[in-house]
Amino acid sequence: MTGKVPDDLLRVSDLAPQTLVELLDLAVGMKQEPLGWERDLRGGAIGCVFEKPSTRTRVSLAVAAHRLGMAAIVLNRGELQLGHGESVGDTVRVLSSYLDAITVRTFDHAVVEQMADAASVPVINALSNTHHPCQSLADLLTLREHFGTLAGMTAAFIGDGTSNTCNSFLAACAASGMHLTIAAPPGYETDEDILEEARSLMAQTGGSVSLTTEPIEAVGAAQAVYAEVWVPMDKGHEREERTERLAAYRVDDALLAHAPREAVAMHCLPATRGQEITSEVLDGPRSLVWRQAQNRLPTAQAVLHTFITTARRCTA
Structure with missing residues (x-):
């Protein structure tokens, strides 16, 4: 990818126009050949922190991760220590040591921003009250x-x-x-x-x-x-x-x-x-x-692949 990939995807406006085009191009390829990238991230994992009910977002992210050879771990707030007083920052720092990316579906967009500030892996906004990239x-x-x-x-x-x-x-x-x-x-x-x-x-x-x-x-x-x-x-x-x-x-x-x-x-x-x-x-x-x-599926696959491979190159 020649366009600059940001650390996180919190809003559509995080993506430069050229990067957006390249993401769509990748999604086209993944739609045509869904398992063509299954070796690239094999053995990795993403976390799906969901504070809101979900059908399309939850399933598309899980299947996208699977097609990339990754596990998708769904984490509801009540199942995390977040629901028992642990701070967002402390939770995300720990999750970053286990996961290749964190996707979050929440109410207040500030929570997504807090997670991105604390995380050392890409944070993907899977929906907040103000943005749905x-x-x-x-x-x-x-x-x-x-x-x-x-x-x-x-x-x-x-x-x-x-x-x-x-x-x-x-x-x-x-x-x-x-x-x-x-x-x-x-x-x-x-x-x-x-x-x-x-x-x-x-x-x-x-x-x-x-x-x-x-x-x-x-x-x-x-x-x-x-x-x-x-x-x-x-x-x-x-x-x-x-x-x-x-x-x-x-x-x-x-x-x-x-x-x-x-x-x-x-x-x-x-x-x-x-x-x-x-x-x-x-x-x-x-x-x-x-x-x-x-099309939620191939675009989710393209986002995960792009952000995780970019982050891995930056930390290699």
Whole structure:
């Protein structure tokens, strides 16, 4: 890999555009030949520290590790001394002496940053409240497979502009030179610092980001229309308010009728059918959702291989 690989993957913006392209290229190769790299890291292990439930992230990381000849050890907070008073730093220092990488799925992004500060092996953010980089890599691979290119593409994100998926997809669009419109109701706008960071990179890559409160306006030129769950795991107490405020932001056939004929629908899953996306769209001919889920595996494999082999070279 010629692009610079950072020590950790905490946010999509940790990856330089060239490094991102090379990761996607590697994922393509791993998707075509899943066991072609099984000797490279044989005998190693990754830790999966999960404080949130998971389906796609947990399984894709475990299978990716297996295809690289590695063990994946799932660690729930209640099973660790973290749940009994040990500090994050002390836990991670010990785990670093056993593992080749630590993946973490948690609530507060500060926990991921604390782990990265304390660890001597790569830390991979498998989801925090503000960033979801592993999902966005799968999103980009899916779009590149379908359309053949990313630079110059147009996309719309419909719903909660404050979500971790929106933040990471925005950063992914910025690195790829894509044009993104975010349609969100008042009070659900993307953080201004995250927007400014994306705009700064887009000035170099040729991308752009615009904001609106109108879903129909957002999808008017969009080749990809992205929906996401309205009530994430940590927002259950806001269910009634969110359901009411986001009701006009459902991705359905009526909304897609305002998009170009080639437009596709995306969703990071799990989906609440009939809320943020209808079954007709989710299971319909314009849906790329199931390929997105499938692509979580080769992109996870590419991330683990890239970060672990880079770290090993640096410590050799």
